[in-house]
Structure formats: C-alpha cells, structure tokens
Amino acid sequence: MENIIIVALLVIIAAAILIYIRKAKKRGVKCIGCPNKNCNGKCNKN
Numbered sequence: 361m362e363n364i365i366i367v368a369l370l371v372i373i374a375a376a377i378l379i380y381i382r383k384a385k386k387r388g389v390k391c392i393g394c395p396n397k398n399c400n401g402k403c404n405k406n
C-alpha cells in the first residue's frame with residue numbers, strides 16, 4: 361500500500377510544478393527558475 365502513497369505524492373508534486381510553470385508564463389517569465397531576472401531564456405544554451 362506504500363506504493364499508492366508514493367504515486368500520489370509524485371502526482372501532487374507534478375501538478376504543483378505545472379501550476380508553477382503556468383503562473384510563471386502568465387507573468388511573462390521567459391526563463392523559469394532562473395536567478396537572473398534579466399535573463400532572456402538563453403542561459404541554458406551556454
């Protein structure tokens with residue numbers, strides 16, 4: 361029965377991440393989770 365709890369936790373975490381990303385996109389954030397507020401989203405291509 362512990363597997364059900366683990367799966368439920370993973371689903372909740374995934375949902376929270378999706379909600380966080382949606383809210384960030386609504387705010388116009390181009391680079392989610394980036395410490396550089398002036399980043400234009402190209403920092404991952406370095």
Ligand SMILES: [Zn+2]
Pocket residue numbers: 391394395396399400401402403404
């Ligand atoms: Zn960035």
